[in-house]
Amino acid sequence: MKLPAFSVVYKQDWFTRESYRTEGDVAESFLSQSYAGHFNERPYLRHRCFLYLTKTTRERTRRRSDFSTLCRGYILPKEITDWDAVVKFLEAVEQFERIMNDSGHVRMKRLRTEELVGTEDSPGLFEKYLALEMEDRPPVLQDICLDPERMRVGDKRLCLHVLSDTEDLPASVATDRRYERLSTDRSDCMLSFAAPVGLLLSCNHIYSQYVFIDDAQEILQQMEKTSRNMLSLSRYSRSNAVNHEWAEMFLDEAHTQGLLPVRCHCNVLAWADDGEELRRIKNDTGSQLALMGCVPRHNTVDPPRTLLVGHSRKCR
Template sequence: MRNIAKANTLKRMFPLLSVEQNCIISKQADITFCYKVELPEIFSLSSQDYQAIHSLWEKALKVLPDFTIVHKQDWFTNHSYSCLDDLQQMSYLSQSFEKHFMGRGFLKHECYLYITKTNKQRIQSRSNFSSLVYGELVPKQIKDKTVLQNFEQACLQFERILNDSEYFSIQKLCSNQIVGTTSQGGLLQRYMSLNEQDNAVLEDIELNAQRVRVGENVINFFTFSNPFDLPLEVSMARAYDKLSSDKSELLVSFASHVSLQLDCNHIYNQYLFIEDSDDNLKMFEKRAKNMHSLSRYSRSNQINKQWIEQYLNQAHSQGLQSIRAHFNVMTWSDCPQELKQIKNKVTSSIASMGCIPRHNTVDSAVLFWAGIPGNSSDFPSEESFYSFVAPAICFFNSETNSKDSQSDFGIKMTDRLSGRPVFIDLSDLPMKKGIITNRNKFILGPSGSGKSFFTNHLLRQYHEQGAHVLIVDTGNSYKGLCDLIGGKSNNQDGIYFTYTQENPISFNPFYTQDGIFDIEKKESIKTLILTLWKRDDQPATRSEEVAISNAVNGYLKTLEDKSNIPSFNGFYQYLNTDYKSELDFKKVREKDFDLHNLLNVLEPYYKGGEYDYLLNSNKELDLLSKRFIVFEIDSIKGAPVKVA
């Protein structure tokens, strides 16, 4: 049936003509390239990083030609945490962990960037010349093809500048990502339906002076469009008060109040209108003369003249580029009660930035229409304000929420803002990126702050991922975890040693269940011997390390005879007999390797010595094959130890 209603159809009013060669072409002959931007994680940047990001934006914007609109659109949508892995394949504690956080709400963030090439007339058009008020759009033609070529080259340079940095990852969207496919929704469908699901359907859109509605969702706009509503000073970053102190600051971007800290469905739109800077300054020169001639009639004219002259002086003295800017927060909800709560949240967030909150109800329909990807040239010029590039960039959102590490080894912790689990690699990935040079960790906190709780959480996950864990502890903090691992493995793992006078801690470093000594096992025995022989302030020489390695390898060869029982006593006897003869045959000098000194130091651990029980356990326990071992030394932590 043909539509005979008075209401316009979206097909007839839609301002975009087509998407060709991965760019959007509007019916007014505007060309737009779309990008998806990956921003740095929040709470991971220093003041120097924010300065570097600010400089990158300035450099990238300088390569764009005049009459270009940069539209940065940050989506923040409410989501619930759900585990992607199969819970049945997890351990009991991992299942409990996932079930505890299941359904935890958080803001999902996605950042898109649209760069539009338009003309002088379109970039300065007002709301009454928007395509929204036209009965029907007649497509225009692009007459000068070199304009498209030059614009494409400028966008490539823009993209390269951001991608060459360590802070951004910018990827150009293809046609299917913009318009979607039969199985996957596109960027345009998502904006027009405010739904990111692939099977989302377009609903009725109501655009009038009273309200803007998409389906059941009512849309509100809160704008930064008047310079008198903005603070006198802006900055690239500010301290996050909840996690900062007088002596240390945790920094976030200046616009974080209306970004990740605003807990509701919203879009933060950031517009920069790059015009002919010289023409803008000439226009201000004329305005200054007019204000001067009218200053006798009103003191406000005299004040405005001073402000304009200050703007001109700063532009000419520092060589700054004059641009127009606009920022707005677009929120939506289908619940009237929630709309009131969202309004309170947004206005308080804007006020926290030092700005005056302004709920825009006059141009909300035009603002929604201009927010369509590729239609930023329909933006009403009266809703923008003049500024320079540097202060305008301060209103950019510069970070995203915490992301899972792209690694197979790590630990699940929780995000500071939302409390949802985040998988973090604390060892391998930072080493590859050059952030750290070793894998040492230091856990600091007062008594009762949760150091042992966190360490249990860390070691359990490391063990489940295949790591070998050896703990020396006082206080029985890991007895429960060790028993849990032992019970799960039928006592094949989770070995717990505790000291008593009747049953002191002892083991046999030369016993292996499979009788195979790989490089790792040999190195562990070599390290043990060197630790017993040398003090911390006496590093072993290269010749001594080679001699110990040869001694260990020689003794292990004797164990090929199954009649020889592996033990530390056997190793000591081998040093005093066969290896001593081998050194005499090789004529190894005493200053290169002092065997008598080694035997003297190891004698207390030999049979009949003071510590003969320590390394000569008769229990056939292969510690090298166990992945979770705890030595509880609480009973001997105050006992005096004799140094051999």
């Protein structure tokens, strides 16, 4: 089941430093207790993954993150108030969840309202994101400094690296790649392409991936037109001829294999408690992005907008 046009798939991976806690049981055997005691209080990087599906409109899918709704007479677009469109989107989401669970590779669970907005005793996911805390302890209000050069959430200092331009990506991108440190001549250890900014990045951080699904037919028609223009101008420039060939290859695969053209944006939001650790985290994040073959781009202009956009995607 394909998600409808003008949908947004937002995958958010949390990696937080925690200490291993044993869940002791009196009935456990001696070996189980020894195993638990061996790892008790040892630091590790815990991974949590959240997937958000948002139905937007043609107008809003191309809107900038710094747009304000204060100048509009209404907040919700007219397309969202159409109940039939909402029902179709919810049906697509349910089928999407069923397909993902039936694959056997991942297990998805839909969050309840109290898990999103929280209760009087425990914060919800929205509040945890704004506080950059994943512990289920009583909520504590924290100040947010929105200065792009030194953004802070409470005592945490933030840095942001983004991947939003195809020129920053390597020549070829795959779902997985060979990890040399754990591979041998006879066996290959395959890890995710984004593993360097996942568990291999040993600091508190959030790796966010946005996939924007537009009108596929409209985009393919625009690419057909662009390809014809490149063909007409190929005699004047070799780069136009090369671009024409690449466009034709993409169009052939899109039509024969049913692929959808999408837009994507990725960013790594890391934080530290002091300036010295933050400088080390900046260098580590840039090095891990370089290991992926990407050009590290440290964003110092709009980290506050990026943080708030991630929150607004959850609220829709």
